[in-house]
Amino acid sequence: MDLVNVAQKIRQLRLKQQLTVDQLAARSGLSKGYISRLENFRTGASLRALNLVAAALGVEMIELFRNENASPEYVFGHINEGEFIDRNQAKEYGINYYALAFEKTDRTMNPFFIEYRPSDKQREFLQHDSQEFFVLLEGEIDYMIGTPENARRMKKGETVYLDAQLPHGVRLAPNCEYAAAIVIYH
Numbered sequence: 001m002d003l004v005n006v007a008q009k010i011r012q013l014r015l016k017q018q019l020t021v022d023q024l025a026a027r028s029g030l031s032k033g034y035i036s037r038l039e040n041f042r043t044g045a046s047l048r049a050l051n052l053v054a055a056a057l058g059v060e061m062i063e064l065f066r067n068e069n070a071s072p073e074y075v076f077g078h079i080n081e082g083e084f085i086d087r088n089q090a091k092e093y094g095i096n097y098y099a100l101a102f103e104k105t106d107r108t109m110n111p112f113f114i115e116y117r118p119s120d121k122q123r124e125f126l127q128h129d130s131q132e133f134f135v136l137l138e139g140e141i142d143y144m145i146g147t148p149e150n151a152r153r154m155k156k157g158e159t160v161y162l163d164a165q166l167p168h169g170v171r172l173a174p175n176c177e178y179a180a181a182i183v184i185y186h
Contacts, residue, residue: 004099004110006050007041008085009064013057014039027056040088041110041185042128071106079113079182088126094119094172100182109186116141116172116179125167130185132162139179144169 014024021039025032029052037043038053045053047061054061082098090097094117101107110130116139125144134143136158142151143160145168153173154160162168172179 004041004102005105006045006064007039009066010035010053010057011039013059013063017057019057024053024056028052036088042088042126044129071104075101075103077101077103082113085112088123090123092119093121093123095123095170109184111182111184114181114183116170116181118172118177122171123169125169127165127167128185129164131164132160132168133184133186134160134162135182137180137182140173140176141179141181142171142173144171 014021019027021035022032025035028035028049030049034043034049035053038045038049050064051061054064077100079098079100082100083102085097085099087097096115098113098115100111100113101109125146136154136156138156140156141154143154144151145162145166148169151171152160170181
């Protein structure tokens with residue numbers, strides 16, 4: 001199951017119907033947190049859960065998987081031409097996600113270009129069902145795994161590979177005003 005496409009389709013249908021996450025949760029009988037994780041591709045969904053969401057949106061479950069266009073065998077792109085993804089209200093934390101292979105709808109990896117800018121808010125640690133490969137392209141960050149105290153200062157060119165479900169977070173290093181990275185979820 002392509003979590004990103006299913007997540008985008010659920011969010012698209014919810015917004016088209018002018019429903020909030022709370023309203024979709026109430027209609028489906030699922031929790032607000034679960035709907036949020038589902039829309040932000042932080043969790044896989046059972047067929048039962050997808051059926052409840054589809055019914056709450058008034059569509060057949062197959063609609064959540066439907067791609068309007070067949071996936072091409074390959075796609076070219078550029079990191080400056082990614083599709084902006086609003087993931088977990090990341091903009092509030094100075095973070096922008098750009099999907100790089102969004103035209104390849106049958107992909108098994110999800111590559112993103114991510115920008116980090118200063119923010120007064122510190123994002124809580126995240127964890128997800130996929131492995132993650134992270135490459136810092138620009139700037140300096142503190143990459144935290146498990147706890148804020150377990151931080152490693154990363155500089156341009158450094159990488160980290162994480163197993164699924166490891167809580168982790170990123171913050172700009174002191175005096176750093178901008179950082180950029182490539183992350184691949186698999």
